[in-house]
Amino acid sequence: GQNIDQPTEMTATEGAIVQINCTYQTSGFNGLFWYQQHAGEAPTFLSYNVLDGLEEKGRFSSFLSRSKGYSYLLLKELQMKDSASYLCAGMDSNYQLIWGAGTKLIIKP
Amino acid sequence: GAVVSQHPSRVICKSGTSVKIECRSLDFQATTMFWYRQFPKQSLMLMATSNEGSKATYEQGVEKDKFLINHASLTLSTLTVTSAHPEDSSFYICSARGDRGQSTQETQYFGPGTRLLVL
Numbered sequence: 001g002q003n004i005d006q007p008t009e010m011t012a013t014e015g016a017i018v019q020i021n022c023t024y025q026t027s028g029f030n031g032l033f034w035y036q037q038h039a040g041e042a043p044t045f046l047s048y049n050v051l052d053g054l055e056e057k058g059r060f061s062s063f064l065s066r067s068k069g070y071s072y073l074l075l076k077e078l079q080m081k082d083s084a085s086y087l088c089a090g091m092d093s094n095y096q097l098i099w100g101a102g103t104k105l106i107i108k109p
Numbered sequence: 110g111a112v113v114s115q116h117p118s119r120v121i122c123k124s125g126t127s128v129k130i131e132c133r134s135l136d137f138q139a140t141t142m143f144w145y146r147q148f149p150k151q152s153l154m155l156m157a158t159s160n161e162g163s164k165a166t167y168e169q170g171v172e173k174d175k176f177l178i179n180h181a182s183l184t185l186s187t188l189t190v191t192s193a194h195p196e197d198s199s200f201y202i203c204s205a206r207g208d209r210g211q212s213t214q215e216t217q218y219f220g221p222g223t224r225l226l227v228l
């Protein structure tokens with residue numbers, strides 16, 4: 001079956017770095033997405049990885065290892081506004097997204 | 110970035126009425142649109158996938174006669190909740206995907222969502 005696993009909740013301190021891990025099992029693979037969702041709002045696109053390695057985009061970076069079925073989202077210089085849920089989604093061979101349940105990130109001052 | 114709009118953003122209706130939600134891709138042609146539902150503190154649940162000009166593909170457990178989807182053009186899809194009941198109250202979110210001529214052409218871009226409350 002297809003499955004996305006990510007931690008339910010994480011807590012970090014303002015100004016620090018946090019890494020949110022995601023493991024995936026999909027029927028075929030056409031990439032791994034990360035989305036940010038603030039409470040009461042729709043998800044917004046953060047990153048897309050289809051090749052192994054690290055993609056850096058400002059304070060956010062995303063890593064993919066296809067051989068391990070593993071990705072992480074790295075957030076640096078955390079700000080209070082980064083408090084949100086972070087959704088990991090794998091794209092299968094039919095180009096359908098398989099969604100994780102999301103990781104709620106709590107930032108403390 | 111890609112812009113997807115949704116209308117209305119919030120709707121309150123009486124039980125038994127029908128509600129139509131519009132989803133528009135504003136700056137790209139959406140060959141595929143998706144409709145999701147999200148209950149409080151729960152993950153996104155895909156309801157259906159629609160391609161322009163063809164019938165929508167519904168996920169298991171989603172009643173196609175209750176949730177009518179029309180993807181009439183490359184920029185517009187509508188979801189109609191027919192004979193809405195209180196249990197249909199939820200956050201409905203559309204997303205759009207299309208060939209934008211960029212490397213992230215498989216990316217789904219979300220509308221802002223529609224909060225439906227059925228009394």
